Amino acid sequence: MAEQNKKNILEHIVQQSRDKSLSLAAAQNIAAELECSLRCIERIALKNLIVPARFKRNSLSCPEQLRLLQSRVAIIGCGGLGGRIAELLARLGIGHLILTDPDSFSESNLNRQIFCTTQTLGLNKVEVLARELGTISPTLEFTLNIKQFNRDSIATANIVADGLDSPAARKSLSALCRKQNIPLVHGAVAEWYGQAGVEEIPGTLINTLYPDSHQTSQAPPLVLPMTVALIAAIQSAEICKYLLHRKSPLKRNFLQTDLLRQEYDTIPFAC
Amino acid sequence: MKVQVKLFAFFREGRFIKDDKELPDGITAGQVVDDLNIKREEVGVLMLNSRHCKFETVLQEGDIYAIFPVIGGG
Numbered sequence: 001m002a003e004q005n006k007k008n009i010l011e012h013i014v015q016q017s018r019d020k021s022l023s024l025a026a027a028q029n030i031a032a033e034l035e036c037s038l039r040c041i042e043r044i045a046l047k048n049l050i051v052p053a054r055f056k057r058n059s060l061s062c063p064e065q066l067r068l069l070q071s072r073v074a075i076i077g078c079g080g081l082g083g084r085i086a087e088l089l090a091r092l093g094i095g096h097l098i099l100t101d102p103d104s105f106s107e108s109n110l111n112r113q114i115f116c117t118t119q120t121l122g123l124n125k126v127e128v129l130a131r132e133l134g135t136i137s138p139t140l141e142f143t144l145n146i147k148q149f150n151r152d153s154i155a156t157a158n159i160v161a162d163g164l165d166s167p168a169a170r171k172s173l174s175a176l177c178r179k180q181n182i183p184l185v186h187g188a189v190a191e192w193y194g195q196a197g198v199e200e201i202p203g204t205l206i207n208t209l210y211p212d213s214h215q216t217s218q219a220p221p222l223v224l225p226m227t228v229a230l231i232a233a234i235q236s237a238e239i240c241k242y243l244l245h246r247k248s249p250l251k252r253n254f255l256q257t258d259l260l261r262q263e264y265d266t267i268p269f270a271c
Numbered sequence: 272m273k274v275q276v277k278l279f280a281f282f283r284e285g286r287f288i289k290d291d292k293e294l295p296d297g298i299t300a301g302q303v304v305d306d307l308n309i310k311r312e313e314v315g316v317l318m319l320n321s322r323h324c325k326f327e328t329v330l331q332e333g334d335i336y337a338i339f340p341v342i343g344g345g
Binding site for chain 2: 162222
């Protein structure tokens, strides 16, 4: 974009901002008037320390919010954990989500999957997420993969979120992430219990949690919605911290939670 | 010999969270799992005194032994 154009856009942004904050309506007006994208308006605003109003209460700095806008997160599995993570990351202000899931919503998903409603039963999960998340954050960009994950599902991501529901699939995803040097934020749930951790490169977390001796049960895992929401929130916090270069104990430990007794233990996985 | 056994997640249900057990000398981590009627294929992580161990590891007097299940849902 020509410097003169950017200067013109910035002048409009400064004129229409209040208290270093730009409303969505004002940004949309500028985008329409100057024939540029809303995303471009928000990027220029953030570079000049003016925050889009919907992110103001995130309390992140403008450079941090800009970093999130320029980040790409792959969500593998868009059910209980993946759907919640996608919703939280959209609200947080992540710029691009790569959503991968071959499945459609079914009745057994209604207990815990945020975008599964009686209106979306039978519809493809990835397509429903993209539609709903677009109403939360109009600048959010998507790559949609309505199929099983493969190396291309994560290739362009800064970080990968594990929204899978079986140990075997998690081991495959962990191997793909290792090959491509992309960190993996793990989460898993069973009834009142959950776990989460960050597998950096070279990773040991998934192989520690899922030893080869484990036999995958034929029965679908039992999952409560509160546990899903909690673990998805922890995964989303870890993704945010990774992208903003914050430290985390979950890079060397896995978290184990017990919602019946409200116990939260961190256990080292690299010793 | 005395060993403190700690259970996590759904292994606690119908059993205990933490128990100071009197165990025979030479008992292995795997035998304790068997005695608790926990299937070995359901076990994810075994920790002995905050370090990872295997079913074959022999327990010692005063050890703290923790057993975690595989958690796989999402």
